[in-house]
Structure formats: structure tokens, C-alpha cells
Amino acid sequence: MNRKGKDTQLAIHSRYARKKVARPLTAAVLAAVMLGTGVALPSSLLQGAYAASSTTTSAKQAVSANTAQRSYNLFLQRLQKPSTLGLARATLVNRIKQFDSYRATIAVLQLENAYMKHMDYASNLIYKESIQDALLRNYKANMTINQAAATLTNKADREALQQLGAMGYGLETSEGVFYPIIDYPAFSTFYNYIHGDIIDYINIMAAEVKAPTSYDAGIVISPTELLKRGLATEAFLNRYPVSNRRTAVEDNYRLMKFYIFYGSDNTPLFDPQTQEIDPLFEAGYRKSLNSYSAQQIKNSRLLTDLSDLLKLVDQNGGKGTDAVEQFLKQRVSDLS
Structure with a gap:
């Protein structure tokens, strides 16, 4: 009856779609495919597939739409590099109110994709032998990554761990190894703006982090x-x-x-x-x-x-x- 345990990594694939959504089908499907590949979405595509429908063309609405688009473009730009990942998250936190729920949902998914994309870079920051040894000596249960960084006496090691914290990663340990994780509980700040399936998904992931x-x-x-x-x-x-x-x-x-x-x-x-x-x-x-x-x-x-x-x-x-x-x-x- 004994079975070998399996470690299954959660893979992110598929497309994002919804039933009963009144949007141009071709543009919506294309946007979903591009999202899955991590490709930045062109403004024209976003406007066609995700912009809230409107029967008016008032100057106020045009200014609002332009402001949202600029915020979204800035968010996408900052997602591309590990060094600006923390800024990308801050941009989304501060400006998500400008987005309709569909674009807000897409942005949150893109943020998660970016954390996965930059995971190797984040891991290399913490896998340094001196950092691992220091954490083994100093780490206490439930320490945040910034609290753990504060226990390191070597300046370079401390700054590396602080950089990891600034990017928005969490800290986990297993079998004597410390590694970065996506801080899913922090995604709860987006719940008022995104679709229900992604809220439920984040709750599933957050339970595992906690x-x-x-x-x-x-x-x-x-x-x-x-x-x-x-x-x-x-x-x-x-x-x-x-x-x-x-x-x-x-x-x-x-x-x-x-x-x-x-x-x-x-x-x-x-x-x-x-x-x-x-x-x-x-x-x-x-x-x-x-x-x-x-x-x-x-x-x-x-x-x-x-x-x-x-x-x-x-x-x-x-x-x-x-x-x-x-x-x-x-x-x-x-x-x-």
C-alpha cells in the first residue's frame, strides 16, 4: 500500500475566458493567448477586448480611459525586469481602481506570471551558501523575509535578501533549504476589483503559503x-x-x-x-x-x-x- 510521495509544481497554462461576455471574440481570445505566453498586450488590443463598453464619448470618459491605459502600460513596463517588479506591484496596488474588472483581473494574473518568470533570478539571490548558512543559524519560525534579512551581518547578503523582499517575494524553508515563494496572501488587496474565479484561486494558493x-x-x-x-x-x-x-x-x-x-x-x-x-x-x-x-x-x-x-x-x-x-x-x- 505504500506509495512514493510526489511533488507536483503548479503550472500556469490555459486561457482566460468567461461565459456571457459581450466582447469581440477574436480579440478576446487572442489577448488571452498572449497573456498565457507572457507577451505584453498592445494598447489597441486591450482597448478593443477589455475596455468597458460605453454609449457616450464625453471628454471626462476619454481622459479616464487614457489615464487607465497609461497606468496599465506603466505596470506592464515595470513587470519586465526583476529590479522593477516591486514597483510594478506598487503601481497595480495604487492604480487598480482605474481599471474595469476584466483588465484588473488580467493585470493580477500578469503580476503572478511575472513572479513565476523571475523566480530563477529570485532563487539565485538566496541560494548563496553564506546566506543559507546564516539563515540556518538565525531564522525563527514565521519570520518575514525582511525580518530574516535584518539578522544577517554580512552587508552583501543582507542587501540581497532585502532586494528579494522589495520584489515582493515571501520566504519559505524545507529540509534545511531556504527559498522564495509567491506571497499569495498579499494578493488579497486586489479582491474588490477582480473576478471570482481568480479570488478563489488565490485563496487556494494563499492557504498553502500560510x-x-x-x-x-x-x-x-x-x-x-x-x-x-x-x-x-x-x-x-x-x-x-x-x-x-x-x-x-x-x-x-x-x-x-x-x-x-x-x-x-x-x-x-x-x-x-x-x-x-x-x-x-x-x-x-x-x-x-x-x-x-x-x-x-x-x-x-x-x-x-x-x-x-x-x-x-x-x-x-x-x-x-x-x-x-x-x-x-x-x-x-x-x-x-
Whole structure:
């Protein structure tokens, strides 16, 4: 029953589209494709695909549209280099009110894309041996990146970490290595201006930043929280058949399913020697299932599979028998 743990990186692919949007289809689709590739969008395309429709041509509206366009262009310009990434984020924070919700959503996605694009540069700033050694000595749990930088006595190392903080990255550690992460909780400042699917996506990502699911090949959140995260990804996929971040959430869903039904290398659901189900996982899962109605369980594939698994485990003496193995292969192993 033991399964090798898998580390699945969330990939960002796909296009951003919405149903019932009254916009020129060709321009909207082209803009979405360009967004996915990280190409800066021309002003003419943005105006055609994303500008708010209007039946008036007043000077006030024209000035407002021009102001928004200039702000957007400045934001895009500052996204291109790591050295101005922090300025790009500040630009978006300060000027997002100028944008309609569609362009605001696109801008937030482009900001996330930029953080991914510049991740190698950010990683190189912190992977210096002297910085890693100093952080191992000085880092305390839940330190911000700027707090960690303040503990470094070497000026060059301190400035490197401060630069990482200025760019807007967060700090994480696992297995004795410190690395940059996207500070998804900070994206909540954009919630009043962007579309619901991206808000839900950011909430999924932010939960992982605030409390990582696994650490050193072990699951370090409670079984109830693990199941909650799996259900959040399932709900997203059910709610948004089309979303620019659907592929990323699908990847997350597969990983959550693996953790829920198999555990991880250091915290397997079934003991590799005795094949007995882990009592903490079992208790947490049963507690969670008891909080849902029969209809709610029926409406969720994740809850249905988990409920059926625990019934089968009961029938097999609380162990991962061949029957349980076959069940997991049929319901979970494909991770679909």
C-alpha cells in the first residue's frame, strides 16, 4: 500500500475566458493567448477586448480611459525586469481602481506570471551558501523575509535578501533549504476589483503559503484541513469550467487527492509494515464526513470516494488489503 510521495509544481497554462461576455471574440481570445505566453498586450488590443463598453464619448470618459491605459502600460513596463517588479506591484496596488474588472483581473494574473518568470533570478539571490548558512543559524519560525534579512551581518547578503523582499517575494524553508515563494496572501488587496474565479484561486494558493501541507516529506496539517483543501479545489473545478487558472487548480487537486488517499513518504495513510490505517488520519476523516449530509457526500466525488474507502477498510479489519489496493487503483491512482 505504500506509495512514493510526489511533488507536483503548479503550472500556469490555459486561457482566460468567461461565459456571457459581450466582447469581440477574436480579440478576446487572442489577448488571452498572449497573456498565457507572457507577451505584453498592445494598447489597441486591450482597448478593443477589455475596455468597458460605453454609449457616450464625453471628454471626462476619454481622459479616464487614457489615464487607465497609461497606468496599465506603466505596470506592464515595470513587470519586465526583476529590479522593477516591486514597483510594478506598487503601481497595480495604487492604480487598480482605474481599471474595469476584466483588465484588473488580467493585470493580477500578469503580476503572478511575472513572479513565476523571475523566480530563477529570485532563487539565485538566496541560494548563496553564506546566506543559507546564516539563515540556518538565525531564522525563527514565521519570520518575514525582511525580518530574516535584518539578522544577517554580512552587508552583501543582507542587501540581497532585502532586494528579494522589495520584489515582493515571501520566504519559505524545507529540509534545511531556504527559498522564495509567491506571497499569495498579499494578493488579497486586489479582491474588490477582480473576478471570482481568480479570488478563489488565490485563496487556494494563499492557504498553502500560510500553512504548507507537507514539510520534509511529511503531511503537517490536520486530516480535516487536508480534506478541506481538497474540497476547495474540487469546488473550484465544479464551479468554473472555464478559467485561466483551471489547469493550475487541476494540478493541485491531483496532489491533494494523493495526499488524502495515500499520505506521503513519512506520513503514509497505511503503515507499510502492518498495513493498518493511520488512526489520526482515520479519526480526522470520520469526523469530517460526519459533518456533511448524505446529499453533500453524494454530490462530492472526493467525499464519496473517502466514505467508500473507510467502509471498505472497516470490512477488512482496518487494514489496507488487496481489496483496498484495488479500490484505490480504480478510484484514485489515475488522479483524474
